[in-house]
Amino acid sequence: MIYEGDEEEQVNEAGEAERHGRDAGAGTVAIAVLAGAAIGAAVALMLAPRSGRDTRRVIAKRADGLRETAGNVIDDTTDQLTRELRRRGRQIRRKIDRMA
Secondary structure, three states: OOOHHHHHHHHHHHHHHHHHHHHHHHHHHHHHHHHHHHHHHHHHHHHOOOOHHHHHHHHHHHHHHHHHHHHHHHHHHHHHHHHHHHHHHHHHHHHHHHHO
């Protein structure tokens, strides 16, 4: 049996699920951008007319930057997952309360 309130929740949940689907895609895009940047940087460094010492210094700086960026992406993704788990937990608790 579908209650009037349940239909409203289902519509809201579908809308939120669609929004969260785009959020999940943002993480994938961020990883793809990072990978592309790393590959592009590596190719550019190999073709650049620099001394070995200069090239190693540039590689080290870029690796540090990529490491920091990757850490930020991981932190952001962890925060998003935590929020989503809490939200889903609240939804489940509400449904259980209604059943009782």
